[in-house]
Amino acid sequence: MSQKAPWVNFRPEIKVLDCTVRDGGLINSHRFEDHFVKGVYDACVAGGIDIMEIGYKADGKIFSAAENGPWKFSKEEDIRRAIGDNDTDLKISVMADAEKTDYHNDILPKKDSVIDVIRVATYISQVPVAMDMVKDFVQKGYEVHLNLMALSVVQDKELDDALEIFAASDIKAMAIVDSFGTFLPLQIRDYAKRFMDAAEGTGKEIAIHAHNNRQLAFANTIEALICGVNYLDATMMGMGRGAGNCPMELLISLLRNPKFNLRAILECVETQMLPMRKAFEWGALVPYNITGHFNEHPRSAIAMRESEEKDKFLKFYDYHNEA
Amino acid sequence: MSQKAPWVNFRPEIKVLDCTVRDGGLINSHRFEDHFVKGVYDACVAGGIDIMEIGYKADGKIFSAAENGPWKFSKEEDIRRAIGDNDTDLKISVMADAEKTDYHNDILPKKDSVIDVIRVATYISQVPVAMDMVKDFVQKGYEVHLNLMALSVVQDKELDDALEIFAASDIKAMAIVDSFGTFLPLQIRDYAKRFMDAAEGTGKEIAIHAHNNRQLAFANTIEALICGVNYLDATMMGMGRGAGNCPMELLISLLRNPKFNLRAILECVETQMLPMRKAFEWGALVPYNITGHFNEHPRSAIAMRESEEKDKFLKFYDYHNEA
Numbered sequence: 001m002s003q004k005a006p007w008v009n010f011r012p013e014i015k016v017l018d019c020t021v022r023d024g025g026l027i028n029s030h031r032f033e034d035h036f037v038k039g040v041y042d043a044c045v046a047g048g049i050d051i052m053e054i055g056y057k058a059d060g061k062i063f064s065a066a067e068n069g070p071w072k073f074s075k076e077e078d079i080r081r082a083i084g085d086n087d088t089d090l091k092i093s094v095m096a097d098a099e100k101t102d103y104h105n106d107i108l109p110k111k112d113s114v115i116d117v118i119r120v121a122t123y124i125s126q127v128p129v130a131m132d133m134v135k136d137f138v139q140k141g142y143e144v145h146l147n148l149m150a151l152s153v154v155q156d157k158e159l160d161d162a163l164e165i166f167a168a169s170d171i172k173a174m175a176i177v178d179s180f181g182t183f184l185p186l187q188i189r190d191y192a193k194r195f196m197d198a199a200e201g202t203g204k205e206i207a208i209h210a211h212n213n214r215q216l217a218f219a220n221t222i223e224a225l226i227c228g229v230n231y232l233d234a235t236m237m238g239m240g241r242g243a244g245n246c247p248m249e250l251l252i253s254l255l256r257n258p259k260f261n262l263r264a265i266l267e268c269v270e271t272q273m274l275p276m277r278k279a280f281e282w283g284a285l286v287p288y289n290i291t292g293h294f295n296e297h298p299r300s301a302i303a304m305r306e307s308e309e310k311d312k313f314l315k316f317y318d319y320h321n322e323a
Numbered sequence: 324m325s326q327k328a329p330w331v332n333f334r335p336e337i338k339v340l341d342c343t344v345r346d347g348g349l350i351n352s353h354r355f356e357d358h359f360v361k362g363v364y365d366a367c368v369a370g371g372i373d374i375m376e377i378g379y380k381a382d383g384k385i386f387s388a389a390e391n392g393p394w395k396f397s398k399e400e401d402i403r404r405a406i407g408d409n410d411t412d413l414k415i416s417v418m419a420d421a422e423k424t425d426y427h428n429d430i431l432p433k434k435d436s437v438i439d440v441i442r443v444a445t446y447i448s449q450v451p452v453a454m455d456m457v458k459d460f461v462q463k464g465y466e467v468h469l470n471l472m473a474l475s476v477v478q479d480k481e482l483d484d485a486l487e488i489f490a491a492s493d494i495k496a497m498a499i500v501d502s503f504g505t506f507l508p509l510q511i512r513d514y515a516k517r518f519m520d521a522a523e524g525t526g527k528e529i530a531i532h533a534h535n536n537r538q539l540a541f542a543n544t545i546e547a548l549i550c551g552v553n554y555l556d557a558t559m560m561g562m563g564r565g566a567g568n569c570p571m572e573l574l575i576s577l578l579r580n581p582k583f584n585l586r587a588i589l590e591c592v593e594t595q596m597l598p599m600r601k602a603f604e605w606g607a608l609v610p611y612n613i614t615g616h617f618n619e620h621p622r623s624a625i626a627m628r629e630s631e632e633k634d635k636f637l638k639f640y641d642y643h644n645e646a
Contacts, residue, residue: 007507184545185508186329186330214576215538215541215573215607216542219538219541220542222507222508237609247538249612250537250612253612253613262616263641266637267637269636270609270635270637274634274636286560286572286589289570313589313593314586314590314593317586317589
């Protein structure tokens with residue numbers, strides 16, 4: 001990139017991952033209709049998106065099909081029914097949560113699956129099982145990424161050890177995940193450097209998954225990409241649990257690789273996302289500002305927004321500010 | 324500031340200016356009730372805000388009182404009726420637009436006014452009249468700031484000349500104004516450096532006034548303050564024309580000078596701003612993303628949001644993308 005105006009040109013290594021259906025599924029219990037999933041898929045293909053994350057691969061013995069829609073499980077037949085066999089350049093990914101996935105049984109060999117990429121999501125305490133999952137998925141033929149969740153509450157020394165383990169594994173990419181939407185761009189810069197230092201010489205890529213609690217998801221994604229992070233997560237209209245994610249339409253308006261097509265993204269926002277936003281709430285609302293500020297999981301804010309006290313910002317702040 | 328985690332401590336030079344009533348007045352034709360103005364004022368006092376901008380000083384021969392509420396003119400008696408004589412540490416400011424202010428007649432000597440600070444707003448083409456206004460206001464005893472509007476469409480060479488003129492004047496502060504909400508943090512960094520270089524040795528402060536078209540108002544304000552910009556504009560709940568401004572509640576959650584009080588700001592957001600937001604629309608909606616992306620004035624997006632085509636994002640994009 002030119003030093004004078006680095007945003008004028010582009011870095012071909014940058015890959016964009018759409019996780020609208022996966023992260024958005026946390027709002028509606030993963031009950032998207034096929035036509036919505038297909039709409040997002042079509043926009044990803046037309047928009048030049050690199051990877052579309054279509055849902056979780058949750059264990060049916062832990063999560064019931066009565067309480068969760070199909071995109072909690074992302075069964076082969078459900079994916080193929082919604083989007084076909086995906087004979088395109090777009091890769092399909094699923095997220096496999098550590099301890100919540102029956103990975104030996106529920107993940108087919110790659111040759112039998114429409115899935116290309118599996119992202120293993122892990123808390124720091126779950127790294128050993130996550131690494132066993134990585135091994136299993138790599139052996140089955142998948143491209144495997146690793147998302148270290150809730151990074152903002154991981155202790156420094158634990159992170160160093162975890163990064164060493166990740167760097168020695170067969171993952172393709174490891175992600176900075178700001179689950180609580182608490183990080184400032186300055187902090188993203190520090191983490192990007194640490195992750196990139198850990199990955200140096202391994203050929204692994206660093207990814208960023210930002211949440212918008214403090215209206216910083218897009219800014220933090222920009223900061224990460226300036227630092228050399230090449231894999232960027234976003235969702236259509238920023239749909240995602242609580243405050244939501246980095247909005248795809250903002251990210252694609254920034255990226256100048258001609259393969260990206262902002263118009264296709266905006267069409268999806270207008271036709272698919274706007275009706276969704278009218279039915280479900282997400283965005284950088286004040287309660288999410290507050291949990292982000294306190295570096296806390298947004299669950300209390302989500303519960304508050306679903307209660308009669310949805311607008312009692314001050315009471316909510318006082319509760320979180322209690323000694 | 325410490326290099327290790329500069330956000331842990333604070334820079335006492337940082338001053339925060341609330342322009343909720345002034346910028347927010349562009350949404351409702353400046354028709355705020357006194358109790359609202361007083362509510363924002365009380366929150367500014369309790370919240371440790373340094374300056375509250377209460378309205379414009381528009382020329383009554385150009386703008387009619389029938390079409391504009393009192394905060395378009397900010398008459399002495401209106402200010403005193405709403406907030407009293409302001410015997411507090413909070414400074415009161417007004418904005419005086421170049422070519423739209425009868426400044427010789429409408430601005431009293433400072434000793435007769437409750438106003439402390441006048442901010443002169445100027446386009447690059449209006450610099451000569453703006454400088455005459457600065458002279459008049461300084462002679463009358465005011466602290467004077469200068470806001471160079473629409474910076475993102477000012478040519479580089481013109482800017483250099485303008486900065487030289489500003490640096491030689493008696494203004495206290497000069498502001499980077501991202502009227503179209505188009506700048507990325509990287510660009511703010513460049514402008515902050517240019518403004519600070521121009522101000523070096525003069526004792527003048529640099530200010531930032533960001534708009535939120537691309538969800539970057541808070542991030543750009545953070546970037547500016549990291550670069551050494553000390554005067555920061557924000558509005559309660561981000562209220563402001565179109566996409567709105569840097570939200571005060573986010574800014575104050577970041578600043579760690581103990582004089583600031585986030586709770587007082589949140590109380591104002593809950594009691595004053597939330598009802599306002601239910602009556603009027605502002606925020607980083609998709610049409611404002613688009614005008615920000617194209618570095619255009621948001622007026623087309625504002626008109627579109629007031630029309631039957633308010634949700635026709637794609638048509639709006641195509642219109643702006645026309646060759």
